[in-house]
Amino acid sequence: MIKIEAIVREEKLEDIKEALAKIEVNGVTVSQVMGCGKQKGYQELVRGMEVSITMLPKIKFEIIVSCEEWEQKTIKAIQEAAFTGNPGDGKIFSYDLRNVMRVRTKEIGTAAIN
Ligand SMILES: Nc1ncnc2c1ncn2[C@@H]1O[C@H](COP(=O)(O)OP(=O)(O)OP(=O)(O)O)[C@@H](O)[C@H]1O
Ligand SMILES: [Mg+2]
Numbered sequence: 001m002i003k004i005e006a007i008v009r010e011e012k013l014e015d016i017k018e019a020l021a022k023i024e025v026n027g028v029t030v031s032q033v034m035g036c037g038k039q040k041g042y043q044e045l046v047r048g049m050e051v052s053i054t055m056l057p058k059i060k061f062e063i064i065v066s067c068e069e070w071e072q073k074t075i076k077a078i079q080e081a082a083f084t085g086n087p088g089d090g091k092i093f094s095y096d097l098r099n100v101m102r103v104r105t106k107e108i109g110t111a112a113i114n
Contacts, residue, residue, distance in 0.1 A: 008090035019081035
C-alpha cells in the first residue's frame with residue numbers, strides 16, 4: 001500500500017476532487033495547511049527591505065492506494081488537475097504504508113481500502 005500526499009493550490013480543490021472521482025479514487029482526506037517551497041512564499045518590500053512572507057495557504061490531499069499502478073494513476077490525475085505552469089503549483093509525495101484497518105469490519109491491508 002502507498003500513501004500519496006499532494007500539497008496544491010487552494011483554488012484547485014474542486015478540480016482535483018473531480019479528477020479523483022473520475023478515476024474512482026474515493027477515499028480521500030483533505031486539509032487546509034500552510035507552507036512554502038523553494039521561493040519561500042513570496043517576497044515583499046517593507047520599508048525598502050525585501051522580506052519573505054514565508055507561509056502561504058495550501059490544500060493537502062492524503063490518499064491511500066493499494067499498489068503502484070494506482071499510485072501512478074492517482075499522481076497523474078492530480079498533476080494534470082493541479083497544473084497551471086506557474087511557481088506554487090505544488091508537490092506530490094508518495095510513501096510506502098505499513099497498514100490500514102477499517103474500524104467497522106476490522107479488515108486490514110488492501111481489503112480495508114477497496
Ligand atoms: N521540500 C518540501 N517539503 C515539504 N513540503 C514542501 C516542500 N516543497 C514544497 N512543499 C509544500 O508544497 C507547497 C507548494 O510548494 P511549491 O509548489 O511552491 O514548490 P516549489 O518546489 O517551490 O515548486 P515551484 O517552483 O513550482 O513553486 C508548499 O507551500 C509546501 O507546503
Ligand atoms: Mg514554489
